[in-house]
Amino acid sequence: MVKVTVCGAAGGIGQPLSLMLKMNPYINELSLFDVVNVPGVGTDLSHIDTDTKVSYHLKSDDNNTGLSQALKDSNFVIIPAGVPRKPGMTRDDLFKINAGICSELATGIAETCPDATVLVISNPVNSTVPVFAEVFKKKGIFNPRKLFGVTTLDSVRANTFISEVATNEADKAPSAFNIRVVGGHSGETIVPLFSVCAPHVYALEDEKKIDALVHRVQYGGDEVVQAKNGAGSATLSMAYAGYKFLHAVLAASTGDTTIIESSYVYLDDSIPGAKETKEIIKGLYGGESLDYFAMPVVLSKEGIKEIKSDILSRVNNKEKELLKICCKTLAGNIAKGASFSQ
Ligand SMILES: NC(=O)C1=CN([C@@H]2O[C@H](COP(=O)(O)OP(=O)(O)OC[C@H]3O[C@@H](n4cnc5c(N)ncnc54)[C@H](O)[C@@H]3O)[C@@H](O)[C@H]2O)C=CC1
Numbered sequence: 001m002v003k004v005t006v007c008g009a010a011g012g013i014g015q016p017l018s019l020m021l022k023m024n025p026y027i028n029e030l031s032l033f034d035v036v037n038v039p040g041v042g043t044d045l046s047h048i049d050t051d052t053k054v055s056y057h058l059k060s061d062d063n064n065t066g067l068s069q070a071l072k073d074s075n076f077v078i079i080p081a082g083v084p085r086k087p088g089m090t091r092d093d094l095f096k097i098n099a100g101i102c103s104e105l106a107t108g109i110a111e112t113c114p115d116a117t118v119l120v121i122s123n124p125v126n127s128t129v130p131v132f133a134e135v136f137k138k139k140g141i142f143n144p145r146k147l148f149g150v151t152t153l154d155s156v157r158a159n160t161f162i163s164e165v166a167t168n169e170a171d172k173a174p175s176a177f178n179i180r181v182v183g184g185h186s187g188e189t190i191v192p193l194f195s196v197c198a199p200h201v202y203a204l205e206d207e208k209k210i211d212a213l214v215h216r217v218q219y220g221g222d223e224v225v226q227a228k229n230g231a232g233s234a235t236l237s238m239a240y241a242g243y244k245f246l247h248a249v250l251a252a253s254t255g256d257t258t259i260i261e262s263s264y265v266y267l268d269d270s271i272p273g274a275k276e277t278k279e280i281i282k283g284l285y286g287g288e289s290l291d292y293f294a295m296p297v298v299l300s301k302e303g304i305k306e307i308k309s310d311i312l313s314r315v316n317n318k319e320k321e322l323l324k325i326c327c328k329t330l331a332g333n334i335a336k337g338a339s340f341s342q
C-alpha cells in the first residue's frame, strides 16, 4: 500500500499536482490536505476512474484533527502549502509566513508518520527545508535520506531554455537535455551546470549567450511572477516538476537504483558523497562548508543512496565563480531556516 499526502492540495500547485498523482500507477491512496476548499477538490478528483483512492481532510475537521487524519499511514508527503510571491517580492519575503506553516506540518509529520519521505515545495526552499530538518531533529526522527527540497523546476527550465538557443536540429527538443542544476532554489543560488552536461550546444561557446541562459534559469520564477501580474507564481510547470520528482522517488522505492535526480538535501556525513561534496564547497567558498546543497542524488528504496559529488569537480572556471556567489547567499538562507522557532 502506497499512501501519498499532498499538503496544500487546494492551491495553484496542489490541484494540478493532485490530478496528476490521481493517475499515478504507484499510488494506492491519495490523501489531500488543506486549510480551505479541499472538499471540493477531493470530491471532484474522486470521480476519476483510476484505481487510486482519494480522501480529503480540512485542518478544522473533527476538532482540528484533520492533519493527523490526512497523514495517518502516509509513506510520502509532498508539500506545496503556503503563500506564493507577487511582483516585487523575493522568495525570502515569504519566509515569515511559510516557515510557520512548514513548522506546523513538520510537527504533524513527526507525530503521525515519522518514517515518511518528505518533499518540500514551499518557498523559500533554501530555508524551509532546514525548518523541516530542525523540527525532525527535535522530535528525534530526522532521516536525512528522506528529506528533499524540490528543485526540479530549475532543471526543467534549463532543459527548455537551452533547447531554445540550440542551432542544430537534433538539439532543439527539450527532451534531448538533462541539465543538472545545483546550489539552492532562488536567484543567484541556482547554478545550472551547462559545461558538464551533454549534448554540447555550440551556441554556448558564445559567452554572452551562456550568461543570458544562466540568468534566465536563475530568474525563471520571476518571469512567471511578472507575467501573472499579481495572480501568483509558477503553478502548472511546478506541478509538472513536482510530479516528475515524486514519480522518480516512487519508482526508486520499488527497488530501481538507476535513478538520479537533483534535489536540495542535507549533506549528512553518513550518506556516500556528502563529505566529498562539503569538501568541494569548502574549497570553493573559502569559509565554512554548508549543510544543505542541491545536488544530483541516486535514489533508492531507503531514499538517498548517494550524492553525486563528482559533478562539482568537473565544472569550469565560470561555474566555480557562480558557485562561490551561490554559497555566500545560501549560507545566510540556511542559517535563517535552521534558527527558526515558532
Ligand atoms: N519549489 C519550487 O520550485 C516552487 C515553489 N513554489 C512555492 O509553492 C508554494 C505554493 O504555491 P501556490 O500553490 O502557487 O500557492 P497557493 O496560494 O495557490 O496555494 C497554497 C495552498 O496552501 C494552503 N495552505 C496555507 N496554509 C496551509 C497550512 N497550514 N496547511 C496546509 N495548507 C495550507 C492554502 O490554503 C492554499 O490552498 C509557495 O510557497 C510557492 O512560492 C512555487 C513554485 C515553484
Ligand SMILES: O=C([O-])CC(=O)C(=O)O
Residues within 6 Å of the ligand: 084, 085, 091, 123, 153, 220, 221, 222, 224, 225, 233, 234
Ligand atoms: O518564483 C517563485 O516564487 C516560485 C518559484 O520558486 C519558481 O517559479 O521557481
